[in-house]
Amino acid sequence: xxxxxxxxxxxxxxxxxxxxxxxxxxxxxxxxxxxxxxxxxxxxxxxxxxxxxxxxxxxxxxxxxxxxxxxxxxxxxxxxxxxxxxxxxxxxxxxxxxxxxxxxxxxxxxxxxxxxxxxxxxxxxxxxxxxxxxxxxxxxxxxxxxxxxxxxxxxxxxxxxxxxxxxxxxxxxxxxxxxxxxxxxxxxxxxxxxxxxxxxxxxxxxxxxxx
Amino acid sequence: xxxxxxxxxxxxxxxxxxxxxxxxxxxxxxxxxxxxxxxxxxxxxxxxxxxxxxxxxxxxxxxxxxxxxxxxxxxxxxxxxxxxxxxxxxxxxxxxxxxxxxxxxxxxxxxxxxxxxxxxxxxxxxxxxxxxxxxxxxxxxxxxxxxxxxxxxxxxxxxxxxxxxxxxxxxxxxxxxxxxxxxxxxxxxxxxxxxxxxxxxxxxxxxxxxxxxxxxxxxxxxxxxxxxxxxxxxxxxxxxxxxxxxxxxxxxxxxxxxxxxxxxxxxxxxxxxxxxxxxxxxxxxxxxxxxxxxxxxxxxxxxxxxxxxxxxxxxxxxxxxxxxxxxxxxxxxxxxxxxxxxxxxxxxxxxxx
Numbered sequence: 001x002x003x004x005x006x007x008x009x010x011x012x013x014x015x016x017x018x019x020x021x022x023x024x025x026x027x028x029x030x031x032x033x034x035x036x037x038x039x040x041x042x043x044x045x046x047x048x049x050x051x052x053x054x055x056x057x058x059x060x061x062x063x064x065x066x067x068x069x070x071x072x073x074x075x076x077x078x079x080x081x082x083x084x085x086x087x088x089x090x091x092x093x094x095x096x097x098x099x100x101x102x103x104x105x106x107x108x109x110x111x112x113x114x115x116x117x118x119x120x121x122x123x124x125x126x127x128x129x130x131x132x133x134x135x136x137x138x139x140x141x142x143x144x145x146x147x148x149x150x151x152x153x154x155x156x157x158x159x160x161x162x163x164x165x166x167x168x169x170x171x172x173x174x175x176x177x178x179x180x181x182x183x184x185x186x187x188x189x190x191x192x193x194x195x196x197x198x199x200x201x202x203x204x205x206x207x208x209x210x211x
Numbered sequence: 212x213x214x215x216x217x218x219x220x221x222x223x224x225x226x227x228x229x230x231x232x233x234x235x236x237x238x239x240x241x242x243x244x245x246x247x248x249x250x251x252x253x254x255x256x257x258x259x260x261x262x263x264x265x266x267x268x269x270x271x272x273x274x275x276x277x278x279x280x281x282x283x284x285x286x287x288x289x290x291x292x293x294x295x296x297x298x299x300x301x302x303x304x305x306x307x308x309x310x311x312x313x314x315x316x317x318x319x320x321x322x323x324x325x326x327x328x329x330x331x332x333x334x335x336x337x338x339x340x341x342x343x344x345x346x347x348x349x350x351x352x353x354x355x356x357x358x359x360x361x362x363x364x365x366x367x368x369x370x371x372x373x374x375x376x377x378x379x380x381x382x383x384x385x386x387x388x389x390x391x392x393x394x395x396x397x398x399x400x401x402x403x404x405x406x407x408x409x410x411x412x413x414x415x416x417x418x419x420x421x422x423x424x425x426x427x428x429x430x431x432x433x434x435x436x437x438x439x440x441x442x443x444x445x446x447x448x449x450x451x452x453x454x455x456x457x458x459x460x461x462x463x464x465x466x467x468x469x470x471x472x473x474x475x476x477x478x479x480x481x482x483x484x485x486x487x488x489x490x491x492x493x494x495x496x497x498x499x500x501x502x503x504x505x506x507x508x509x510x511x512x513x514x515x516x517x518x519x520x521x522x523x524x525x526x527x528x529x530x531x532x533x534x535x536x537x538x539x540x541x542x543x544x545x546x547x548x549x550x551x552x553x554x555x556x557x558x559x560x561x562x563x564x
Contacts, residue, residue: 004539012532019524023516032455035514044518049526060533122335 043131047119047138047207054145055112058198061149062105062191065156069098073163080171087170090177094163097184101156101191108148108198112141117207130211140205144198151194158187282350282379293344293486294318296376297356299503304351307496307503309361315494315505316356316376316406319486320344323398324467325426325434326479338395338433339483340388340426342380347401350379358491368410368492373417375407376489387429394429404482406489407447413510414460414491415453419444421470421482440480444468452489454510459490462512 027036073094081088115137124130166180285298296316297305321344326337358374360366385399402424409417422441428434446469454460467481488505496503 004536004543007539008532008536011535012528016528030508031457032510034455035516041518041521045522046518049522053526053529 043135047134048116050138051112051116051141051207054142055109055116056145057142057149058112058145058152059105059109059149062108062152062156063102065153066098066102066105067156069101069156069158069160069163070095072157072160073098073167076164076167080167084171086174087167087177091163091167091170093181094159094166094184097159097163097188098156100188101152101159104191104195105148105152108144108195111199112145112202115141115202115205115207118209119207120209123209127211130209133211134207137205137207140202144201144205147201148194148198151197152191155187155191155194158190159184162187282352282355284348284381285351293320294349294378294380296351296378298351305353309366309495310364311360312356312358313361313364313366313494314356314358314374314376314491315489315503316378317486317488317505318344318378318484320484321378321380321404322464322483322485323424323426324479324481324483325396325438326481327433328477328479336433338388338390340386340396340398341485342382342386342398344380347383348381350381355379361495362493366492370411372410372491373407374410374414374491375405378404378406380404390431393431395431395433396429397427398425399427400425408489408491410456410491413453413455413458416447416450418447419468419482421468424470424480424482426480434478438475438478438480440470440472442470442472445471451512457493457506458508458510459488459505460512461488461509463487465512 024036027033073091077088077091077095119134121131124134162180162184166177166184169180170177283304285301285304294317296318297312299305299307299315320341322339322341324337324339326335330336355377356375359368359372362368379401380403381401382399385397387397388395400423403422405420405422406416407418407420408414420443424438424440426434426438426440428437450466450468452460452462452465462484463486465484465487467483469479469481471479488509490505493506494503
């Protein structure tokens with residue numbers, strides 16, 4: 001599991017570093033260094049792409065976190081439930097905490113997708129402030145999506161591991177369950193932080209053809 | 212194993228990018244070429260054009276008002292020759308002499324653009340009329356092309372050296388733009404377009420002068436009176452027709468050079484150059500029986516990594532990483548082997564037919 005994440009991020013980092021450094025060095029060493037222009041890249045790429053990536057990140061990363069958490073907790077409940085069947089119903093609360101993380105993600109994805117709008121560069125030709133507003137909206141939604149997505153991702157992981165510990169501790173000694181549930185509530189608050197900050201980030205985002 | 216795959220991907224990406232960059236090396240023609248058939252307008256990055264004439268800062272204008280008395284039409288032997296200045300393919304008109312000049316311009320077509328000025332910002336109304344150079348002809352005389360001599364003949368292409376071309380475009384048959392069975396505009400007379408470049412840390416188009424362009428009105432009512440333009444371009448620097456030092460500039464559709472006139476502000480007339488390549492210095496040929504050619508280093512108006520390429524690369528990398536992650540997760544599923552005991556007797560299952 002950890003290997004999968006490690007290899008994916010290594011190869012992704014390696015490929016993007018190679019592409020970036022290769023392109024930069026090629027342009028610089030053949031005398032056309034002005035073509036490697038990060039400002040041009042940030043202003044010319046479509047804000048729709050960034051906004052859509054934000055929506056995608058918000059939903060998909062939250063769901064990955066929720067799914068991973070449910071997988072961790074669920075297998076422990078199943079395993080512990082064999083010898084101590086009384087834990088089955090009580091520990092569904094942990095599963096619900098994980099599911100809430102996925103719901104945060106989908107709510108924020110709805111909110112972000114509602115801020116997308118029509119924008120065509122040709123109509124905003126002589127008005128840089130319209131282009132600036134739309135670019136800013138694209139980046140706001142991208143950032144908001146990453147915020148929500150990554151914090152929900154880690155929240156789901158954390159709730160899953162704690163829930164798994166709670167199930168096994170409950171199977172051993174029923175008095176422990178409530179105390180461990182408090183830890184799980186703290187872990188769940190992380191997902192809420194992400195959602196609140198995501199809303200704050202995208203408050204001013206609006207994409208349109210007019211000011 | 213994974214290191215091998217990632218190295219393979221690095222090597223492939225590297226080879227591909229180098230190959231694409233050097234795909235011009237073996238050919239004389241440019242690789243990036245797009246047929247112009249749509250009426251889209253690509254605007255230069257300038258604010259609203261001011262009716263007043265833009266003061267030019269170039270040190271010297273080579274031929275501000277070229278006279279046409281000695282200009283001969285360049286014969287088209289095959290009928291499909293584009294505009295080549297100087298017309299080296301005909302040694303009688305323009306013998307190749309690096310002591311005199313070492314520049315070259317190649318142009319396959321001009322598109323004339325008429326834009327309704329008041330409609331900018333709303334539903335923009337613009338019409339384009341393509342003129343394909345193979346069906347027309349162009350004139351040439353020696354003063355039309357002014358550039359420095361070749362590198363081996365003492366020419367000096369340093370900062371501030373100007374070079375210029377005059378395109379004396381002659382229309383054989385009047386060209387009309389017909390949409391929905393009504394004529395929008397007609398061009399029947401030729402015109403002269405002067406392109407003045409100046410070299411700095413590369414070269415760029417400093418100014419352009421248009422003379423004698425007449426667009427006659429048609430029945431459709433888009434243009435209410437004939438448009439005549441003989442003026443300087445207002446956005447020559449904004450069209451970004453420029454290249455690095457030692458490179459030539461090539462473009463399949465350049466941004467429009469706009470020629471506004473104070474007396475007639477309703478319609479903007481622009482000239483778009485199609486399949487255009489220009490080099491100011493360093494054109495040479497391989498011996499007597501060959502023709503001069505552009506050097507291999509070309510700065511195209513659309514770079515290799517343009518906006519679309521970068522957006523595609525980012526999204527592709529994200530999706531491929533998701534796929535890789537999923538695959539590695541699936542691969543890491545292992546069966547439990549805690550209770551396997553190789554020394555115990557094998558379980559035998561009898562199949563009864």
